[in-house]
Amino acid sequence: MYNPKSLKAEEFISNEEILDTLEFAEKNKHNRELIEQILEKAIPKKTGRGVECAGLSHREASVLLACDIPEMTEKMYSLASEIKEAFYGNRIVMFAPLYLSNYCVNQCVYCPYHYQNREIPRKKLTQEEIVAEVTALQDMGHKRLAIEAGEDPVNNPIEYILECINTIYSIKHKNGAIRRVNVNIAATTVENYRKLRDAGIGTYILFQETYHKESYEKLHPAGPKHNYDYHTEAMDRAMEGGIDDVGLGVLFGLDMYKYEFAGLLMHAEHLEAVHGVGPHTISVPRVKRASDIDPNVFDNSIDDDTFAKIIACIRIAVPYTGMIISTRENETCRNKVLGLGISQISGGSRTSVGGYAGYSADERPHDTEQFDVSDQRSLDEVVKWLMDMDYIPSFCTACYREGRTGDRFMSLCKVGQIQNCCHPNALMTLQEYLEDYASSETKAVGEVLIAREIHNVTNPKVKEKALENLEAIKKGSRDFRF
Ligand code: SAM
Numbered sequence: 001m002y003n004p005k006s007l008k009a010e011e012f013i014s015n016e017e018i019l020d021t022l023e024f025a026e027k028n029k030h031n032r033e034l035i036e037q038i039l040e041k042a043i044p045k046k047t048g049r050g051v052e053c054a055g056l057s058h059r060e061a062s063v064l065l066a067c068d069i070p071e072m073t074e075k076m077y078s079l080a081s082e083i084k085e086a087f088y089g090n091r092i093v094m095f096a097p098l099y100l101s102n103y104c105v106n107q108c109v110y111c112p113y114h115y116q117n118r119e120i121p122r123k124k125l126t127q128e129e130i131v132a133e134v135t136a137l138q139d140m141g142h143k144r145l146a147i148e149a150g151e152d153p154v155n156n157p158i159e160y161i162l163e164c165i166n167t168i169y170s171i172k173h174k175n176g177a178i179r180r181v182n183v184n185i186a187a188t189t190v191e192n193y194r195k196l197r198d199a200g201i202g203t204y205i206l207f208q209e210t211y212h213k214e215s216y217e218k219l220h221p222a223g224p225k226h227n228y229d230y231h232t233e234a235m236d237r238a239m240e241g242g243i244d245d246v247g248l249g250v251l252f253g254l255d256m257y258k259y260e261f262a263g264l265l266m267h268a269e270h271l272e273a274v275h276g277v278g279p280h281t282i283s284v285p286r287v288k289r290a291s292d293i294d295p296n297v298f299d300n301s302i303d304d305d306t307f308a309k310i311i312a313c314i315r316i317a318v319p320y321t322g323m324i325i326s327t328r329e330n331e332t333c334r335n336k337v338l339g340l341g342i343s344q345i346s347g348g349s350r351t352s353v354g355g356y357a358g359y360s361a362d363e364r365p366h367d368t369e370q371f372d373v374s375d376q377r378s379l380d381e382v383v384k385w386l387m388d389m390d391y392i393p394s395f396c397t398a399c400y401r402e403g404r405t406g407d408r409f410m411s412l413c414k415v416g417q418i419q420n421c422c423h424p425n426a427l428m429t430l431q432e433y434l435e436d437y438a439s440s441e442t443k444a445v446g447e448v449l450i451a452r453e454i455h456n457v458t459n460p461k462v463k464e465k466a467l468e469n470l471e472a473i474k475k476g477s478r479d480f481r482f
Helices: 015-027 032-042 058-066 070-088 127-140 158-170 190-198 213-219 228-232 234-240 257-275 304-317 331-338 379-388 406-414 418-436 440-456 460-474
Strands: 045-047 050-052 091-101 144-149 180-184 246-249 281-283 322-325 344-346 392-394
Touching: 015 058, 015 257, 032 058, 032 070, 032 304, 058 257, 058 304, 070 304, 091 127, 091 158, 091 379, 091 418, 127 158, 144 158, 158 180, 158 190, 190 234, 213 228, 228 234, 234 246, 234 257, 246 257, 257 304, 304 322, 304 331, 322 331, 379 392, 379 440, 392 418, 418 440, 418 460, 440 460
Parallel strands: 091 144, 091 344, 091 392, 144 180, 246 281, 281 322, 322 344
Antiparallel strands: 045 050
């Protein structure tokens, strides 16, 4: 029985409700009147408090996704851009993954870290190696990391993860600092989530991989991750453990995308219904080639156009949720989806354990890599590329450090207020990047961008203070925030 407020996986991600939704969407995919109504509901509206968006239910959003009328797809794309502009402006938050360990006891059939893979050397970073990796990441200019690890209670127990987080936050190299550590580790207990919260993590990220229970069990034939309910209910335990910001995701290509899309939105509705706050982010990874993994064996791969439409429809349905794209996608694809709703991208990423320290920008180790990286540009190249397209690469981590997480972040975001601080914060952190890490070419482009964008800060007091801070950053001061 479908119940978004239930704490049981099979009730809040009800298979029956998803199948009914898909049938409803298929029946109505050419129903122009209904599609127009749905689009109208999702348009950002000016209210006394600012700009607000109603979002869409999983049913409504599924109708949009099913609709194949080209003119309607164009309308969806322009609405997605409009929503993105209203809440995220032209800022794109930058991050990098840091792989701690590829030891894993699971048997996820799409992942090269699976227990039975004898081709891949197993590696776990020591604390000294973490210092080297993080120093290399700081030297690139990163301020925000997503740590990644396989599931292995002996090799990667929670104590190891906590020690790594502690080490990462403690490293201060030149003007560098990692100011936010997001965590992507296997589903765990409320007690362990509480420990992660106490360690000061940013977002807890866990991909569902697939919402289809039967497929899920086949794709995870053994190991703790085999338990669909335990995995699907993880975000509730994380929130019970005090983690405000959680990040959802589906690994597209494993099962049918329309099913996953409905499941993903039902999961978001469930978090909102039970905890009063939806997911902080949604990631949209697609299965990639890797050691002993051939992505072609999964017959649900999606083309770039479908991928773009999924992203636009997620943007329309959950307007306040950040959307993340990784270097699994190439430059062309990333370019297309940035305008449709993506708000965070990684740059200069390495997906191997120990892939940063000691390697130049065009050298990359493949032996312990999790998957092939499609966008192999350096962070500096990605930053310049974004600025050439008039985006502001942002290294900001202020919200979380100011306690603006969970519903506090959402309620500010919901009335468009978050932009009053995000815009100057993005410019100030970009200025730091230009001073400390950028190539001279990137710096020149960035200076022009900041000089232009500072005039888009509407509050005169904030603008004056931001200008003052930008000058102070040029003279050597760091870490200002609103
Ligand atoms: N071990 C943790 C877990 O089980 O959730 C998470 C860490 S894993 C390093 C991060 C994510 O990489 C997985 O959740 C999966 O979605 C993704 N992944 C695994 N194999 C992949 C592949 N071949 N191509 C693309 N992404 C993959």
